[in-house]
Amino acid sequence: MRRTSFKGTNCSVAATLEIVGEWWSLLVVREAFLGLRRFEQLQERLGIARNVLTTRLRTLVAHGVLERVPYQDRPPRFEYRLTDKGRALFPVIVSLMAWGDRWAVQCGPPLHLVDRETGKPVEPVLIDRRTGRAIELSGVRAVPGPGATPATRRFLRTREE
Amino acid sequence: MRRTSFKGTNCSVAATLEIVGEWWSLLVVREAFLGLRRFEQLQERLGIARNVLTTRLRTLVAHGVLERVPYQDRPPRFEYRLTDKGRALFPVIVSLMAWGDRWAVQCGPPLHLVDRETGKPVEPVLIDRRTGRAIELSGVRAVPGPGATPATRRFLRTREE
Numbered sequence: 410m411r412r413t414s415f416k417g418t419n420c421s422v423a424a425t426l427e428i429v430g431e432w433w434s435l436l437v438v439r440e441a442f443l444g445l446r447r448f449e450q451l452q453e454r455l456g457i458a459r460n461v462l463t464t465r466l467r468t469l470v471a472h473g474v475l476e477r478v479p480y481q482d483r484p485p486r487f488e489y490r491l492t493d494k495g496r497a498l499f500p501v502i503v504s505l506m507a508w509g510d511r512w513a514v515q516c517g518p519p520l521h522l523v524d525r526e527t528g529k530p531v532e533p534v535l536i537d538r539r540t541g542r543a544i545e546l547s548g549v550r551a552v553p554g555p556g557a558t559p560a561t562r563r564f565l566r567t568r569e570e
Numbered sequence: 571m572r573r574t575s576f577k578g579t580n581c582s583v584a585a586t587l588e589i590v591g592e593w594w595s596l597l598v599v600r601e602a603f604l605g606l607r608r609f610e611q612l613q614e615r616l617g618i619a620r621n622v623l624t625t626r627l628r629t630l631v632a633h634g635v636l637e638r639v640p641y642q643d644r645p646p647r648f649e650y651r652l653t654d655k656g657r658a659l660f661p662v663i664v665s666l667m668a669w670g671d672r673w674a675v676q677c678g679p680p681l682h683l684v685d686r687e688t689g690k691p692v693e694p695v696l697i698d699r700r701t702g703r704a705i706e707l708s709g710v711r712a713v714p715g716p717g718a719t720p721a722t723r724r725f726l727r728t729r730e731e
Contacts, residue, residue, distance in 0.1 A: 415597070419680045421670030422600050422663060428674055430593065436576070439583050442707060444729055454725070494673050499707050500696040501665045502583060508662055509582030510715075512655050513589055517716030519580045520726065524701060525709055532699035535661040537692040540685060544692050546603060546660050549685060554671075555678030564615070565681065568605055 419558045428472045429498065433457055434465050438495065439502050441475065446488035474498070500535075507533045580719045589633045590659065594618055595626050599656065600663050602636065607649035635659070661696075668694045 415423035415430075429435050436455055445451050452462050466489055469475040474495040477487045503522065510518040521530040535544045542548070550569075553562045576584035576591075590596050597616055606612050613623050627650055630636040635656040638648045664683065671679040682691040696705045703709070711730075714723045 418597075420597070420600070421667045421675050421679060421681075423597055423670075424674035425666045425670035426593075426596060430591075430596070432587075432591065432593075435587060435591070436579075436581070436584055439581070443712060496707060497669060497673060500694070500705070501662070501669055503696055503705055504662045504665045505586045506582045508658060509584075509586035512658060513585035514582050514717055518582060519715055519717045519719070519722050520582075520712045521715045522705070522710040523713050524698060524703075525711055527701065529700055530715075531701075531705050531710060533661070533696050533705055534699045535664055535694050536697050537685060538695045539690055539693055540688065542685075544661070544664055544683070544694055546657060548687075549683040549692060551604060551681045552684050554680055554682045554691075556675055556680045558680070561680050 419556070419561045425501075428474065429469070429501075431465065431468070433461060434469065435498075435502065435505065437462070437465050437469065438474065438491075438498055439506075441489065441491050441495065442499065442502060446490060448487075448489075451489075469495070503531075503533050504535070580717070580722045586662075589635065590630070590662075592626065592629065594622060595630060596659075596663065596666065598623070598626050598630065599635065599652075599659055600667075602650065602652050602656065603660065603663060607651060608647075609650075612650075630656070664692075664694050665696070 415427045418424070429438060433455070437451060440451055440454060445454060448462065448466070451457075452459055455462070466475065466477075470477050470489070472494075473492055475489040476492050478490055480486055480488050506522075523530050536542060537544050551565055553565055557565075576588045579585075590599060594616070598612060601612055601615060606615060609623065609627070612618075613620055616623070627636065627638075631638050631650070634653055636650040637653050639651055641647055641649050667683075684691050697703060698705050712726055714726055718726075
């Protein structure tokens with residue numbers, strides 16, 4: 410089904426998409442954040458083919474985003490729970506949702522995330538923990554990290570010129 | 571190539587992925603943030619089939635994420651620039667990258683985004699502009715927004731129980 414792989418790409422965005430970038434995968438993760446854990450619930454809510462859902466769940470479990478946990482013995486039944494690695498995708502999901510609310514949906518946001526204390530919709534901003542300032546394209550530049558290949562280093566040098 | 575569509579799904583994450591969720595699309599956007607604008611540059615750097623890149627660029631232009639701008643008359647040549655809508659994807663890309671840096675790459679981050687003033691790598695945190703606090707799963711709940719369908723309202727009620 411997938412035409413190629415991003416493996417070997419020296420890029421954390423590609424590495425992330427290698428795990429969660431297949432069609433449907435991030436929606437499965439989103440449903441997990443909304444509390445859905447069982448195959449039948451996910452299948453019904455997403456309206457996805459059962460074999461596709463099976464494949465996506467298997468990939469997410471293989472990469473440790475979800476874990477498959479028994480909840481019943483007879484007959485044996487399993488549910489899918491977010492791991493710490495999976496829960497760490499929350500900012501990704503919220504960022505995708507915020508962009509869609511602003512730029513992609515026609516009739517206003519289908520749902521709001523509201524702060525449990527204030528009851529007001531959250532307004533997500535990505536800030537730098539060190540400076541407290543919003544992270545904006547104009548305020549940052551890309552430099553090689555410890556995992557940079559020579560090709561990445563060369564590429565970033567051309568970008569600096 | 572795509573097996574189905576998320577159109578009709580009452581969800582901003584799905585609406586976003588409908589636009590940028592195809593395999594390769596977010597990597598094209600990422601390269602655009604790194605300053606690449608021309609077909610040949612993108613094709614070389616991503617190592618992607620030319621017909622796939624053509625299709626992805628066409629979709630991104632059709633949705634107003636990129637615009638196709640002439641930069642030369644004879645022969646006519648075009649480049650692809652991020653629009654405001656495209657630049658608004660920066661938090662999505664940074665969130666995907668941060669997750670990959672932490673959870674998906676093997677040998678450390680391939681690149682760091684550093685603050686232009688301090689020269690230090692940024693540490694992205696998603697906060698609520700209203701409260702200044704980090705947005706965490708445990709601190710929010712989902713409620714219907716103005717664009718909620720009856721099915722979404724019913725679904726969210728079952729989640730509250």
